[in-house]
Amino acid sequence: MVTGSRTHDDSRPTATELGVGARLSLYPMTDDFVAVILGALAGVDETGLQVVTDDVSTYIGASTTPDTVTEMGRYITAVVKGAAETTSTGHVVAILLLSRGCPGEVSCESDGVPLPPPDSGPMGLQPAGVVAAAHWSVYPLDSSDHMGAIDQAVLQAQRQGTFTRGEHYVTRLDGDLSEVITTIITGWLGAGPGHVTSHATISVGSPTDTGESV
Amino acid sequence: MVTGSRTHDDSRPTATELGVGARLSLYPMTDDFVAVILGALAGVDETGLQVVTDDVSTYIGASTTPDTVTEMGRYITAVVKGAAETTSTGHVVAILLLSRGCPGEVSCESDGVPLPPPDSGPMGLQPAGVVAAAHWSVYPLDSSDHMGAIDQAVLQAQRQGTFTRGEHYVTRLDGDLSEVITTIITGWLGAGPGHVTSHATISVGSPTDTGESV
Numbered sequence: 077m078v079t080g081s082r083t084h085d086d087s088r089p090t091a092t093e094l095g096v097g098a099r100l101s102l103y104p105m106t107d108d109f110v111a112v113i114l115g116a117l118a119g120v121d122e123t124g125l126q127v128v129t130d131d132v133s134t135y136i137g138a139s140t141t142p143d144t145v146t147e148m149g150r151y152i153t154a155v156v157k158g159a160a161e162t163t164s165t166g167h168v169v170a171i172l173l174l175s176r177g178c179p180g181e182v183s184c185e186s187d188g189v190p191l192p193p194p195d196s197g198p199m200g201l202q203p204a205g206v207v208a209a210a211h212w213s214v215y216p217l218d219s220s221d222h223m224g225a226i227d228q229a230v231l232q233a234q235r236q237g238t239f240t241r242g243e244h245y246v247t248r249l250d251g252d253l254s255e256v257i258t259t260i261i262t263g264w265l266g267a268g269p270g271h272v273t274s275h276a277t278i279s280v281g282s283p284t285d286t287g288e289s290v
Numbered sequence: 291m292v293t294g295s296r297t298h299d300d301s302r303p304t305a306t307e308l309g310v311g312a313r314l315s316l317y318p319m320t321d322d323f324v325a326v327i328l329g330a331l332a333g334v335d336e337t338g339l340q341v342v343t344d345d346v347s348t349y350i351g352a353s354t355t356p357d358t359v360t361e362m363g364r365y366i367t368a369v370v371k372g373a374a375e376t377t378s379t380g381h382v383v384a385i386l387l388l389s390r391g392c393p394g395e396v397s398c399e400s401d402g403v404p405l406p407p408p409d410s411g412p413m414g415l416q417p418a419g420v421v422a423a424a425h426w427s428v429y430p431l432d433s434s435d436h437m438g439a440i441d442q443a444v445l446q447a448q449r450q451g452t453f454t455r456g457e458h459y460v461t462r463l464d465g466d467l468s469e470v471i472t473t474i475i476t477g478w479l480g481a482g483p484g485h486v487t488s489h490a491t492i493s494v495g496s497p498t499d500t501g502e503s504v
Binding site: 097099101103104105106107109110130131132133135137164165167169171173175178209210211213215216217218222223243244245246248271273275277279282283284 | 311313315317318319320321323324344345346347349351378379381383385387389392423424425427429430431432436437457458459460462485487489491493496497498
């Protein structure tokens with residue numbers, strides 16, 4: 077799980093060695109859900125990522141270079157967009173878990189060096205042409221001021237135009253699917269250093285109209 | 291949001307005043323998903339809980355008494371069981387977010403007093419008769435040793451017999467739906483004091499057979 081030589085002088089892996097990754101689940105609300113999920117996953121290039129699917133979710137492992145993190149965002153966006161466009165009822169939900177550090181059984185003790193943010197501001201994902209709503213949470217687990225770090229992520233969402241409002245335990249985001257995923261990933265990346273996770277429920281085409289979606 | 295008189299001598303709300311709660315989303319993989327979701331939510335007694343549904347999820351607010359937390363577990367189990375039993379394809383996923391403290395815009399600064407665990411060991415939920423698999427994460431946000439607190443929650447899952455294995459970023463649980471939900475809720479309650487959240491993806495009837503489900 078941990079590869080590469082270590083150049084620092086203690087035994088803890090660097091944040092880069094711990095890597096980053098995601099778990100993605102797709103829920104197309106249709107009788108034909110198996111074909112939609114398999115088609116969406118098969119239709120997207122996995123180059124540079126480690127993709128493993130089981131019966132609950134798909135693991136997407138990535139290195140910590142800005143290019144690879146952007147590639148992970150592009151992959152997630154393309155899979156959800158593909159499912160949304162092939163679901164007969166139009167309603168698809170994606171569940172996304174992002175984690176920096178702590179894969180599998182590896183110790184979580186990083187050296188505290190923050191990961192580099194993606195350098196294409198922000199991320200440069202192409203618009204998906206799919207409107208999405210999300211409930212989003214960020215968890216800075218090593219932080220002495222986790223609420224301050226969460227506030228910074230929410231302020232960034234406001235600057236990016238995807239913030240709708242705070243809800244109990246989550247932030248409501250609305251926008252183009254690419255914009256929503258950009259907010260989720262860049263907010264998570266910025267909430268370090270250390271072990272930071274993020275969860276999002278991303279909903280496309282819900283028949284429940286709140287009148288507040290963009 | 292914060293009610294009741296405070297008897298301690300500073301301005302921070304107690305953990306009890308901050309309360310606990312959940313966000314629950316149901317994803318029945320069927321064309322008829324709207325009727326399944328509405329039927330499952332309508333068929334369960336909400337007494338003692340605050341239940342609010344929007345287009346992404348259902349908020350379930352509870353007080354911190356053991357009885358009310360057990361009631362929340364009973365409600366969640368009954369809703370997921372109801373959806374599983376009325377979905378024509380048999381495949382339903384529930385997404386569960388649990389949080390102790392930090393509702394809405396209320397400050398997260400509790401007085402650090404741990405919430406009482408449920409006193410019916412453990413919880414006393416009736417078997418659901420529905421087999422479930424879950425990916426589960428616990429996030430102790432105020433802890434100086436969050437990985438130690440997570441390890442304790444995983445050990446408890448092993449004692450309860452629902453632990454299957456560690457995966458990247460999550461713990462895999464299998465068992466009767468009631469047993470899986472008991473592990474998720476009691477593991478979350480035990481990972482305090484302070485602000486603790488937990489996320490679980492609970493899958494019933496996935497057509498993907500890993501050969502490892504119970």
